[in-house]
């Protein structure tokens with residue numbers, strides 16, 4: 001009796017640990033943080049139509065992308081390696097390069113991350129070679145001033161772009177080249193497949209190599225200077241929800257802007273506290289507040305959401321997702337009712353996770369009505385027509401991508 005109880009507790013603990021582990025990191029615990037490595041979405045853009053406007057997508061991103069190795073530093077903003085971030089579906093990356101001995105190395109302020117620009121580009125190129133239907137957005141920022149160097153940032157950037165045998169062929173193949181100096185519109189997904197769109201946070205304006213970070217084509221929420229854990233974070237959360245609401249409205253109005261909202265914050269708070277809350281739970285972090293806000297149906301299409309320590313629930317709420325059912329295919333985002341309106345012949349499926357039923361509740365801005373064609377391949381797809389579904393971040397109609405294997409946690413490269 002005693003034995004079986006302990007076996008039960010062992011099994012139970014093992015399961016609980018498996019579940020809990022992923023959401024805990026360095027003593028912090030947060031359902032919407034840390035475990036984006038459980039999400040496998042290396043091809044979520046691939047089956048979307050090429051005419052799709054990039055501005056219409058909800059794209060998960062990371063802030064200070066390369067900081068996973070500097071564990072415990074006040075400059076650490078990530079716990080997952082770049083390759084893992086790509087696998088999990090993240091497509092916006094914040095790359096901060098600083099000249100050191102005439103080489104571009106990745107820094108967060110004065111903290112060297114142990115990574116180089118060459119390494120970042122190589123990982124991007126390999127990913128795009130393996131997944132040519134995807135696109136990558138790279139904010140490339142010149143971080144602080146050069147160290148012990150005789151060339152300037154632009155010269156170094158162009159050296160890697162044109163002359164370095166390790167990176168020049170990849171740059172020629174994968175950097176998106178704007179049709180004019182200072183592009184006047186944000187390209188479509190088709191223009192960007194297999195490409196890196198540089199959000200140019202260096203050099204001259206108009207931008208030569210992408211879209212200028214300060215361009216009017218971008219609408220950026222980045223209220224990062226937070227004085228304290230309390231009122232400061234409450235205000236930050238207001239900035240986030242107002243940014244996401246503007247994004248939703250701007251995108252629905254097809255205003256052509258790319259919205260970028262930062263969930264990240266620092267200065268008077270540690271990035272990890274801002275993201276995941278305090279260790280003792282006295283303050284809830286931005287990831288959990290935003291994740292719950294989105295999943296309870298607020299907002300709509302989000303544009304790019306830039307996150308510290310993202311968890312799969314949060315990354316998924318910005319991508320098409322299998323709504324907590326990991327054994328099902330990954331679904332496309334891109335607020336699907338619009339998709340259906342624009343592409344009426346497309347197959348649209350209402351996918352609802354176990355125990356969810358289509359709602360036909362009262363009208364609200366998050367409820368829409370749409371008809372769809374049938375596809376009964378998978379048992380947990382709701383195939384009845386003209387169902388009203390909540391298309392907030394929770395439930396929706398999704399275009400199907402090919403089945404993906406059941407996710408298993410990915411091993412973490414150091």
Ligand SMILES: *[C@@H]1O[C@H](CO)[C@@H](O)[C@H](O)[C@H]1NC(C)=O
Nearest residue numbers: 100101102103147148149150
């Ligand atoms: C600075 O650059 C010079 C010339 O390349 C080199 O000899 C020297 O070691 C560098 N100093 C540091 C601190 O890296």
Ligand SMILES: *[C@@H]1O[C@H](CO)[C@@H](O)[C@H](O)[C@H]1NC(C)=O
Nearest residue numbers: 051052053254255256257342
């Ligand atoms: C893409 O955006 C442009 C400019 O905002 C708009 O004219 C066009 O209709 C959009 N295309 C689709 C497929 O929504």
Ligand SMILES: *[C@@H]1O[C@H](CO)[C@@H](O)[C@H](O)[C@H]1NC(C)=O
Nearest residue numbers: 229273278279280281282283
């Ligand atoms: C919880 O942690 C925060 C910051 O880490 C601290 O300021 C606060 O006093 C702690 N609260 C309790 C009840 O221990």
Ligand SMILES: *[C@@H]1O[C@H](CO)[C@@H](O)[C@H](O)[C@H]1NC(C)=O
Nearest residue numbers: 324325326327328354379380
């Ligand atoms: C996920 O969906 C599959 C296929 O319909 C089903 O067998 C499984 O029980 C579901 N799992 C969860 C956790 O809902």
Ligand SMILES: *[C@@H]1O[C@H](CO)[C@@H](O)[C@H](O)[C@H]1NC(C)=O
Nearest residue numbers: 369370371372384385386387
């Ligand atoms: C779904 O809606 C369309 C358009 O309103 C209508 O023609 C069709 O008959 C409806 N189908 C069902 C099953 O109600």
